[in-house]
Amino acid sequence: MKTYIPKEEDIAREWYVIDAKDMVLGRLATQIANKLRGKDKAMFTPHVDTGDFVVVLNADKIKVTGNKLEQKNYYKHTNHPGGLKSRTLKVMLEKKPDVVIQTAVRGMLPKNRLGRQMIKKLKVYAGTDHPHTAQQPKNMEF
Numbered sequence: 001m002k003t004y005i006p007k008e009e010d011i012a013r014e015w016y017v018i019d020a021k022d023m024v025l026g027r028l029a030t031q032i033a034n035k036l037r038g039k040d041k042a043m044f045t046p047h048v049d050t051g052d053f054v055v056v057l058n059a060d061k062i063k064v065t066g067n068k069l070e071q072k073n074y075y076k077h078t079n080h081p082g083g084l085k086s087r088t089l090k091v092m093l094e095k096k097p098d099v100v101i102q103t104a105v106r107g108m109l110p111k112n113r114l115g116r117q118m119i120k121k122l123k124v125y126a127g128t129d130h131p132h133t134a135q136q137p138k139n140m141e142f
Contacts, residue, residue: 006043006050013121014052015137017130021058023142024065025104031142032056032101033108036118049117054140055132056124060097064089074103098124 016035020028034040038050064072072089092100101124109115123132 004043006045006048010043011038011048011050015055015132015135016052016140017055017057017132017137018140019057019128020101021061022063025062025100027142028056028062029101029104029108031140032105032122035140036105036109036121047114049114051118051121053121053132053135053137054123055130055137056101056122057128057130058126059101059124060093060126062093062097062101069093074099097126 018028018032032054035054036051038044038052041050043050069090070088073086074089074092076085076087077083078085087095089100102119102122105122106115106119109118123130
């Protein structure tokens, strides 16, 4: 009996649309990460990218529990001395709501070349419009 390893031509990638309005950030990110990795498919293999494409809409309307809007910080360094910058989640949702979801999902993917390949299949938009209608994405409900 040989172990089945999916080949690139065997993988059928689909497109899914998720409306993130009034969804909790962490719970949404886990579902997206599972779709991107392909863990819901029978042919899932940890070292092969078998996942699907995910389009997230209304990224600016997500919800968080507790006091995370004021207490959760996002850090960035400018690579200059004293260049550590921090923003709260509330400020990030106003300025760059797509980065909030991408950062949460990226933390749930593998930390290697495979994870960098998977995060490219995530498309996040603040509004309800997206340029991926030609791919005929399916609605994904939780």
